[in-house]
Amino acid sequence: MHSLFKKLLLHHPELQAEVADLNGFVEPPRTYPPGAVIGRNRSVPGAVFVISDGWVLASHYLANGASQVVDIRLPGDFLYDQGNLGSSVGLEYVAVTEVRLREFRLSTEALLRATSIRLASAMMAEVTRDRQVITQHLVNVGRRDPAVRTAHMLLELAVRAEKVGLGDAHRFRFPLTQSMLADALGMSAIHLNRVLRKLRESKLVSFQNSMVTFEDFDAITRFAGFERGYLE
């Protein structure tokens, strides 16, 4: 079994057999270079992808050139229809690192239909979890001050990365540029840079050389008011 369903099985270990049935619908893995847009040439409209390796941004581009990163997707996460990828809605999945992923030859709906109801509701739960993550980002951007907001985001990603075996909770590889992270946090890259400096000087977290290191995990958790509950 590939790492493909790592995350799904993590939450629902009892689904081993059902998940195995899905293998018949899976395309061989495909690789994208950094910067590539994912999902432009799908086998089926609405097809679902699963990330095997690499980081992916779900970004929304505005007419004036600004962009908002809506979600950051890690190995084990699904990439699914957000109202037809790349449609007029302006939402796109973009590879940050080199990305390896697999595609189902099925739309979200067909995937539900093809599988057991138990698996369907596990996927539903997965979607619900995604929704909560986005909800947190909304709270972040709307109402948390920039330093807290930044800390919160980094903590979330640390926990998510750890869950799928990338680094531990105190130190992990973080391949985004500051400007990408700024787009996720709804602020300018320059200001983010200054915020990061302050966080580093406060000995809370450092972000250097594509590595995030928490100097004092408890302190920053308190500082950010981070409750990991929404990720479980």
Next chain:
Amino acid sequence: MHSLFKKLLLHHPELQAEVADLNGFVEPPRTYPPGAVIGRNRSVPGAVFVISDGWVLASHYLANGASQVVDIRLPGDFLYDQGNLGSSVGLEYVAVTEVRLREFRLSTEALLRATSIRLASAMMAEVTRDRQVITQHLVNVGRRDPAVRTAHMLLELAVRAEKVGLGDAHRFRFPLTQSMLADALGMSAIHLNRVLRKLRESKLVSFQNSMVTFEDFDAITRFAGFERGYLE
């Protein structure tokens, strides 16, 4: 048939019969006064509600007293588990107007299990739509300037309200206070007030006496860069 499934059937008229089967799981309607918190005393953990009447805010409260409105729910919308309502996550549904709603004696998961796969995927689609709405709110708060952001939100609500038969696209009843709307837009109520004045003076939209009126629907649609695609 109550207005209960108005919205679901709107998107999936073929599900008439299946929806009727659900009636067995539905509690009699319950009414909440303005300001009431919904979902504290559910019959089943994770139970799902459907709004029959009234407006509901999904809000997240922060430790410092600030709050972010994550979604605005209208008649026909579901209220479902956001990681166990009212848990440590701090998310709550609050009645804006007097609200009438019905509760299923089933969790989201059990609801899926109890129904046909077709209905399940219709609900899945509903959840996906919700996700897109939240995504738009995130883009709004993160990257659109306050006037555009405000216009965008009002347009979205106009369209959603119209869909379930509340007012037409040019004029509709809008029961939120400015301070609630500000919490949805991630800005201060005072600043929102000034933005509203500017919009009114530009003859784009007026918001007075709980009524929103678009003076020039096309103009404001252009101004806000509003694409209604994500609501369909």
Next chain:
DNA sequence: CGTACGTTTGAAACTGCTCAATGCCTGTGG
């Protein structure tokens, strides 16, 4: 009539943005 709640306005302080320049690291070609 008075209270409560929401809206509106003013003024001052501050936060975060833009523009512009510099520094740093890496990969490439001479």
Next chain:
DNA sequence: CCACAGGCATTGAGCAGTTTCAAACGTACG
């Protein structure tokens, strides 16, 4: 092996946009 270009990070200065605090106003309701 060095020079140079490109991408990203960092810093400074000035400015515009937002927030905060405070107060007045309006309206609905007891």
